[in-house]
Amino acid sequence: xxxxxxxxxxxxxxxxxxxxxxxxxxxxxxxxxxxxxxxxxxxxxxxxxxxxxxxxxxxxxxxxxxxxxxxxxxxxxxxxxxxxxxxxxxxxxxxxxxxxxxxxxxxxxxxxxxxxxxxxxxxxxxxxxxxxxxxxxxxxxxxxxxxxxxx
Numbered sequence: 001x002x003x004x005x006x007x008x009x010x011x012x013x014x015x016x017x018x019x020x021x022x023x024x025x026x027x028x029x030x031x032x033x034x035x036x037x038x039x040x041x042x043x044x045x046x047x048x049x050x051x052x053x054x055x056x057x058x059x060x061x062x063x064x065x066x067x068x069x070x071x072x073x074x075x076x077x078x079x080x081x082x083x084x085x086x087x088x089x090x091x092x093x094x095x096x097x098x099x100x101x102x103x104x105x106x107x108x109x110x111x112x113x114x115x116x117x118x119x120x121x122x123x124x125x126x127x128x129x130x131x132x133x134x135x136x137x138x139x140x141x142x143x144x145x146x147x148x149x150x151x
Contacts (some may be wrong), residue, residue, distance in 0.1 A: 002074030067134030103129035
């Protein structure tokens, strides 16, 4: 199991918190004073150390970092280590990730940049804002070339 949630990032922690701890709290990621709702289930204290290359970590939207980390944790939990990965037919391996939306921060930042000039636009805006980019990035990182989907 690969888990990245407001209730925890490890299966045992997540399960124990699910039984009595709320993942809902005041929003800290951005100033929400102008909105009627100021609470959400934010993922906090999230680190990509050891799961995502630092260069990619700086460039990607958070939803892709969550996808990569959770996907790699799921593989580790399932016993898919480097030795097993070498034996796999990567043309028959694919990734399926459930995600309602993706890349909203990159999308929002691009809209703000366009107010200044089209030259300020993030060239990765369109690919990083698509929902299936989480599964695509994990598949590319693993070298898997089978079917990849986000639902």
